[in-house]
Amino acid sequence: AIPTKQSDPPRVLLSNLFPSGEYPVGEEVEYRDENLYRTTNEEKRHLDRMNNDFLQEYRQGAEIHRQVRQWAQKNIKPGQSLTEIAEGIEDGVRALTGHPGLEEGDNIKGGIAFPTGVNLDHIAAHYSPNAGNKTLLAQDNVMKVDFGVHINGRIVDSAFTLAFDPMYDNLLEAVKQGTNTGIREAGIDARLGEIGTAIQETMESYEVEINGKTFPVKCIRNLNGHDIRQWQIHGGKSVPIVKSSDQTKMEEGEVFAIETFGSTGNGYVRDDYETSHYAKRADAPKIDLKVASASKLLKVINKNFGTLPFCRRYLDRLGQEKYLLGLNNLVSNGIVEAYPPLVDKKGSYTAQFEHTILLRPNVKEVISRGDDY
Numbered sequence: 001a002i003p004t005k006q007s008d009p010p011r012v013l014l015s016n017l018f019p020s021g022e023y024p025v026g027e028e029v030e031y032r033d034e035n036l037y038r039t040t041n042e043e044k045r046h047l048d049r050m051n052n053d054f055l056q057e058y059r060q061g062a063e064i065h066r067q068v069r070q071w072a073q074k075n076i077k078p079g080q081s082l083t084e085i086a087e088g089i090e091d092g093v094r095a096l097t098g099h100p101g102l103e104e105g106d107n108i109k110g111g112i113a114f115p116t117g118v119n120l121d122h123i124a125a126h127y128s129p130n131a132g133n134k135t136l137l138a139q140d141n142v143m144k145v146d147f148g149v150h151i152n153g154r155i156v157d158s159a160f161t162l163a164f165d166p167m168y169d170n171l172l173e174a175v176k177q178g179t180n181t182g183i184r185e186a187g188i189d190a191r192l193g194e195i196g197t198a199i200q201e202t203m204e205s206y207e208v209e210i211n212g213k214t215f216p217v218k219c220i221r222n223l224n225g226h227d228i229r230q231w232q233i234h235g236g237k238s239v240p241i242v243k244s245s246d247q248t249k250m251e252e253g254e255v256f257a258i259e260t261f262g263s264t265g266n267g268y269v270r271d272d273y274e275t276s277h278y279a280k281r282a283d284a285p286k287i288d289l290k291v292a293s294a295s296k297l298l299k300v301i302n303k304n305f306g307t308l309p310f311c312r313r314y315l316d317r318l319g320q321e322k323y324l325l326g327l328n329n330l331v332s333n334g335i336v337e338a339y340p341p342l343v344d345k346k347g348s349y350t351a352q353f354e355h356t357i358l359l360r361p362n363v364k365e366v367i368s369r370g371d372d373y
């Protein structure tokens, strides 16, 4: 018989739990000021009704994200390896989307949207373990878990921070409120610079005492939120998290990842450590490759990921071997972009919270909102 509720660990296909095809609505927030009319405007409501497939795909991805992260928050413990933590999340996403991602092209209908980030302490983003990584989670770590689910290329990008030691609480609260400020300020016609200014105002009103030393919480000024397009994790608009005069506006129909980062360090990140995250550029040049392994690898990337980001472990899982020369050749030819880990100074602590929001014609929907964050 078909189960009627999710298992532990989560392995029940989500569409079996929602036979009607109607998935839970995210947090709906009315637009304000000159856009308040949209709530009742017939034309805007009609436009919204025309988008039901898009909305159901997004809401399905969001429910999968909630169910997998709920399990992760309950089951992640010190002593576990970063590899088993990442793979536990990935196993859940693959099961609930129904796309194990092992056959060529399977990831096209749904599945993992980008590599599972498990970012410790001063590492803010884009760190996923490569094969052989032995790192274990420790009691005093501050871990940012950032993972994505997609259904038909509709990407839900959401992240949270886990810490076992309560001394980090103010750091996590500062960033959680920073992200909520960003979500509140976002909307149709909102200017990106004003959102950044408001986020910094909130975030930097906090301080945190760690091991007897007090730090002001700083926004990481060179990290940003971003717009999301179908199959494309970053469409071209960046949402600043510090004071900015960027007059660019958010527009009806756009999807944004609102993410903020706080730090006890410099409030600035650089590339460091071995790269795990890669993605084929949407505007990749069509060139004939001199390195045979590069063109072979490009075929595997096109078939299994398209323009969705992937990591080395996903290539290993597909049975690819000795691909580093080819991968580096694709990077140097501008076909694949490398996303190395982004780190603040050693010894500092960083935190992140992220949600994906839909700027529907009549209402703003925080699609990935849960009762956890």
Ligand SMILES: O=S(=O)(c1cccs1)N(Cc1ccc(F)cc1)Cc1ncn[nH]1
Pocket: 114, 115, 117, 125, 126, 146, 157, 223, 224, 225, 226, 233, 234, 237, 238, 239, 257, 259, 277, 278, 279, 309, 310, 339
């Ligand atoms: O830092 S970003 O490159 C960026 C921010 C603003 C403009 S582009 N990035 C997009 C991305 C890049 C690679 C991935 F594998 C996944 C996502 C933000 C992000 N990383 C994780 N979650 N969200």
Ligand SMILES: [Mn+2]
Pocket: 098, 099, 100, 101, 106
């Ligand atoms: Mn499949």
Ligand SMILES: [Mn+2]
Pocket: 146, 147, 157, 158, 159, 259, 354
């Ligand atoms: Mn993310």
Ligand SMILES: [Mn+2]
Pocket: 157, 225, 226, 257, 259, 354
């Ligand atoms: Mn993001």
